Amino acid sequence: MTDTSIEQRPASATDSAHIAGTKRFFSAENIHAYYGESYIVQGVSLEIDRGEVLALLGRNGAGKTSTLRAIAQIGSPELRQGEVWLDGQPLHTMKSHEAAIAGIGLVPEDRRIIPGLTVQENLELAQIAEPVGWPIEALYERFPRLAERRKQEAVTMSGGEQQMLAVARALARNVKLLLLDEPYEGLAPVIVQEIERIVREIKEAGITTIIVEQNAVAALKLADRAVILDSGEVVFDGTAEKVLNDEELLHQYLAI
Numbered sequence: 001m002t003d004t005s006i007e008q009r010p011a012s013a014t015d016s017a018h019i020a021g022t023k024r025f026f027s028a029e030n031i032h033a034y035y036g037e038s039y040i041v042q043g044v045s046l047e048i049d050r051g052e053v054l055a056l057l058g059r060n061g062a063g064k065t066s067t068l069r070a071i072a073q074i075g076s077p078e079l080r081q082g083e084v085w086l087d088g089q090p091l092h093t094m095k096s097h098e099a100a101i102a103g104i105g106l107v108p109e110d111r112r113i114i115p116g117l118t119v120q121e122n123l124e125l126a127q128i129a130e131p132v133g134w135p136i137e138a139l140y141e142r143f144p145r146l147a148e149r150r151k152q153e154a155v156t157m158s159g160g161e162q163q164m165l166a167v168a169r170a171l172a173r174n175v176k177l178l179l180l181d182e183p184y185e186g187l188a189p190v191i192v193q194e195i196e197r198i199v200r201e202i203k204e205a206g207i208t209t210i211i212v213e214q215n216a217v218a219a220l221k222l223a224d225r226a227v228i229l230d231s232g233e234v235v236f237d238g239t240a241e242k243v244l245n246d247e248e249l250l251h252q253y254l255a256i
């Protein structure tokens with residue numbers, strides 16, 4: 001017998017939360033992601049309120065970068081299960097450029113500064129498509145080192161300056177969730193302090209942020225909450241303060 005009834009998907013908990021408007025500003029719900037057959041992100045869930053800073057921590061290879069890439073819908077690793085919502089928008093149904101337009105600003109570890117372009121041109125390129133974020137002059141006020149180097153070819157700048165440009169470029173777009181992957185990596189302490197100041201200013205400006213950092217203590221000092229990953233799974237979700245005061249957690253999962 002042929003079933004002629006109209007197929008109706010039962011409302012999931014997600015749908016009803018969505019309809020009731022109870023969803024958090026950002027949520028990754030039970031996401032599973034693979035590089036080919038390698039199963040790496042194994043059911044990660046994260047929730048963030050608007051304006052919060054979340055530190056995403058864990059040892060080398062725990063799956064932090066992979067989780068950020070799965071959230072940003074880069075395609076590698078491939079998100080095969082789970083949902084990702086940002087301000088009411090279903091990112092899991094989108095391609096990476098659509099997720100970027102929806103407000104995801106991923107600042108990858110390698111910074112991806114475009115060769116052959118000046119600092120100014122890198123920022124202008126970020127604003128080529130709507131919606132745009134902070135005006136370039138406002139960015140130069142926050143990043144005076146970039147203002148001084150606006151005509152310099154961006155790839156000739158120091159690592160720290162390139163990191164500032166990578167963050168500024170994300171802010172030049174209308175970013176709702178900033179994903180910072182190891183913003184302090186390979187930088188001298190004095191430059192780390194400057195990037196820290198910028199991250200603090202971003203927080204004060206109310207931009208919701210996930211910060212991944214090997215320097216867990218530095219990230220925890222800035223963060224409201226922390227999630228610790230181990231082997232692609234969440235092993236802790238709580239306040240940043242709790243992690244800072246828990247020697248066992250610091251030792252077991254963060255090698256401190």
Ligand SMILES: Nc1ncnc2c1ncn2[C@@H]1O[C@H](COP(=O)(O)OP(=O)(O)OP(=O)(O)O)[C@@H](O)[C@H]1O
Pocket residue numbers: 035038040058059060061062063064065066067214
């Ligand atoms: N392109 C890839 N293909 C296959 N496996 C990968 C790929 N990229 C990463 N992996 C594997 O996925 C796991 C998680 O890597 P990931 O880069 O997400 O970790 P991480 O927590 O960011 O580590 P780190 O602190 O060293 O940056 C590792 O075992 C890594 O070898």
Ligand SMILES: [Mg+2]
Pocket residue numbers: 064065066
């Ligand atoms: Mg990484």
